[in-house]
């Protein structure tokens with residue numbers, strides 16, 4: 001008698017259907033798994049929300065809905081230094097613990113980072129320490145103060161000055177004032193800056209409204225976001241569902257590799273080429289180093305730099321201006337500071353802005369802290385031998401996630417942490433080193449100095465040259481407060497960075513030329 005007929009006979013004898021067996025099996029499996037996760041897994045004694053402890057599904061749903069930043073912050077306030085974000089994701093928020101993890105290559109990046117991989121390995125996606133160090137060595141020289149100073153004219157021209165031209169034109173057309181979507185303008189300006197530095201070409205997205213590449217970057221980010229939730233989405237048959245996104249990435253890669261090839265040709269022809277980010281990468285192909293970048297790695301890296309630099313910087317400027325509008329006394333102080341130091345016709349360069357505008361610098365730190373554009377989880381794998389945090393042992397192979405929002409709101413460092421309070425950095429400048437928005441350790445953001453140049457030059461000059469106010473119908477203003485009496489910030493969402501959820505509604509400001 002075959003096994004199948006034996007089972008059939010057994011089911012018939014007890015009057016049980018296959019369906020009942022299937023449902024019963026699933027119930028037993030689900031219950032056993034739930035009991036294991038809640039009471040018997042090696043990390044079951046770590047605190048965390050019931051849904052997070054039961055299934056990975058909860059965090060995936062939150063990621064899909066763009067709610068991860070809110071979850072990270074709320075979970076820190078609810079559970080403290082260590083908690084479970086999913087049955088096998090232990091999240092840590094204690095700055096010392098996070099530094100211990102990030103200070104070494106032992107805790108490699110989790111497979112989540114594969115969702116960002118497009119054509120080849122990059123500084124960001126790699127888990128290979130040697131390759132990461134090589135990439136960082138190559139782009140490092142582009143981010144020294146001397147190199148950034150050389151790039152500053154481009155940064156000014158494509159960033160601040162392009163924004164000013166656009167706003168002045170709008171104001172001129174409207175009479176005295178104009179309504180601007182500052183998030184869109186900061187995004188296009190930061191795109192124009194970074195694309196000039198990466199492709200060596202000016203696209204003038206802000207001026208001409210030409211957004212092809214911005215859309216490519218947006219869709220590349222979306223694909224990465226979807227891959228983070230459904231890793232097999234780029235494989236058959238799911239790839240059929242996101243054909244337009246995959247086609248978009250192909251075009252993006254094609255355009256980038258052609259541009260890289262054009263630069264190589266210029267070099268071969270002996271033409272003078274600018275020193276920019278692309279050049280730093282191409283130089284890497286020529287290095288005598290044992291490991292050097294292949295052409296497809298240069299393409300992949302160029303795309304990554306574009307993706308890493310646009311929304312991070314634009315959204316940071318956006319949040320800073322938004323918080324200044326919610327806290328008018330801070331806005332007033334920032335404006336008074338810059339206008340008392342610099343003449344109306346002075347173009348504030350980065351280093352003078354950074355050294356002479358401590359309050360505006362403090363506003364930027366506070367915005368990076370209170371709503372980090374990277375305010376979500378950075379997942380790493382626990383190395384062989386396991387690791388102990390806050391008295392809990394975490395076995396090798398489990399994911400440990402660093403909670404940037406948790407560190408930036410940590411009770412031990414930040415008094416009244418939900419309040420936008422730039423003064424904290426004036427009273428205690430040492431706190432600047434505790435803002436974790438650029439991460440920390442061996443994989444700290446290599447582009448942070450460039451980001452600072454863009455943020456500081458754009459913000460300080462705009463505050464000097466324009467008066468900003470909220471439109472009459474603004475939904476988020478100083479008058480709309482929460483139960484603690486603090487102004488409610490506009491809702492945020494998360495794809496690759498944490499940005500405004502409804503920029504078309506919440507990022508409109510009335511701009512007038514400064515009255516002399």
Ligand code: HEM
Nearest residue numbers: 123124308309312313316374378437438439443445447451
């Ligand atoms: C306000 C602006 C920015 C913020 C807040 C920011 C934040 C971060 C954070 C938190 C990481 C670590 C991510 C992780 O480990 O998962 C990171 C990595 C990285 N960032 Fe940035 N970033 C900013 C701007 C930039 C810019 C302008 C560039 C380049 C032009 C850049 C290039 C990179 C690269 C290549 C990495 C990967 C580093 C590695 O894995 O070794 N970022 N950034």
